[in-house]
Amino acid sequence: MNRTFAFCLALALALSTSAFAGSISGKVSGVSGESVVYVDTISGKTFPAPAQHPVADQKGLLFQPHLMVVLVGSTVDFLNSDKVAHNVFWPSFTSGGKKGPGHNLGTWPQGEKRSFKFDQPGVAALLCNVHPEMAGYIVVTPTPYFAVTDKSGEFKIENVPDGQYNVVAWHEGAKNSTKPVAVSGDAKADFILSK
Ligand SMILES: [Cu+2]
Structure with missing residues (x-):
């Protein structure tokens, strides 16, 4: 294996990893304190x-x-x-x-x-x-794709594979909120919760 080939292989691996590992970030508002945001059941997974x-x-x-x-x-x-x-x-x-x-x-x-x-x-x-x-x-x-927000409601779920998901926001004093999120790289999702 020559060095050029090894370099191309490493580059291809790096590119494929970055293409498939995205994130979901945003803010949960309408409540105070920590909330949980997670990717709901993925059919067949x-x-x-x-x-x-x-x-x-x-x-x-x-x-x-x-x-x-x-x-x-x-x-x-x-x-x-x-x-x-x-x-x-x-x-x-x-x-x-x-x-x-x-x-x-x-x-x-x-x-x-x-x-x-x-x-x-x-x-x-x-x-x-x-x-x-x-x-x-x-x-x-x-799913393992979840995050707890900080006190201001900001969250980031790392290492989410590209795809279409239902994302749920939960807070102890509020009704859940669910929204569809398309992840292709870094995606954004904001939630407003109420009692
Ligand atoms: Cu006790």
Whole structure:
């Protein structure tokens, strides 16, 4: 293999990567604080869940993070880092606009964890029955193309293959908003959410 050929090969690879890896960026407005923006189910496509378990911590009498986003199929480790016992339950699991059954993981002391596999997309509103003021959210997305906005609502989803998608914006206090987005390189999508 001569150097010219190797260079052309490297160039072709670089060009093909840039042609197929785009992004979706924009702003979610109408709500305050963090929202989640994600690419909805892509017909005929599934994605392997990460081997590493995301950790949902209970620390300082708070769910940390307050808002966690995981790919469907992920197993979340619920850790208790506080000196007091905590419980984790969600009264229902909202999937496809419908409320399904919730789950109670039980109550456990500092340093221990319980695991739960989220095998369908949707939202679990986390509560602790020891501390009624504790609340958190786990958003389970159907694709790995998601982002949490910053406090001002700005977001960017990186490494989205070119294609036509439905993109969803979610916020804990608002109705979801979905819009079609064509990704060919860098795409823009803005959302306005309301209650
Ligand atoms: Cu608690």
